[in-house]
Amino acid sequence: MAAAFVLNKASILERLGGDEEIYAVMVSMYLADIENNCAALAAAYVADDGKALQREAHTIKGLLATFSDEPGAAEAHRVEKAAQAGELAGLGDAVTELQGRLREVAAVLRAG
Numbered sequence: 001m002a003a004a005f006v007l008n009k010a011s012i013l014e015r016l017g018g019d020e021e022i023y024a025v026m027v028s029m030y031l032a033d034i035e036n037n038c039a040a041l042a043a044a045y046v047a048d049d050g051k052a053l054q055r056e057a058h059t060i061k062g063l064l065a066t067f068s069d070e071p072g073a074a075e076a077h078r079v080e081k082a083a084q085a086g087e088l089a090g091l092g093d094a095v096t097e098l099q100g101r102l103r104e105v106a107a108v109l110r111a112g
Contacts, residue, residue: 003071005067005071005104007112009023011068012068026066030063030106034103037056037060038099038102038103040056041057041060041095045091045092053079053091054080054083054084057076057079057080058076060098061073061077069101069105072101076098079098
């Protein structure tokens with residue numbers, strides 16, 4: 001994922017009907033769970049558990065899409081599909097990149 005994450009709060013709020021409270025709840029939940037998401041993703045990969053990796057990548061895809069991170073969501077989708085197909089070999093870098101992306105989005109959300 002080459003492009004840095006840029007928060008477009010106005011776009012997200014537009015999808016939420018302008019509801020700042022829902023936005024704040026979503027950000028809070030994301031920030032509270034980020035390390036658990038990173039750990040679960042890594043654990044699934046290390047355990048060579050394709051079903052768990054597929055599930056975790058799917059969850060992450062949704063989380064990143066919620067904050068309009070299309071490149072991050074696309075990478076999570078790629079990992080999800082590879083795991084679904086049982087193609088776990090070589091996904092180590094992708095898992096590490098997804099963890100980094102989750103943390104990058106978290107840092108931007110904390111700052112913004």
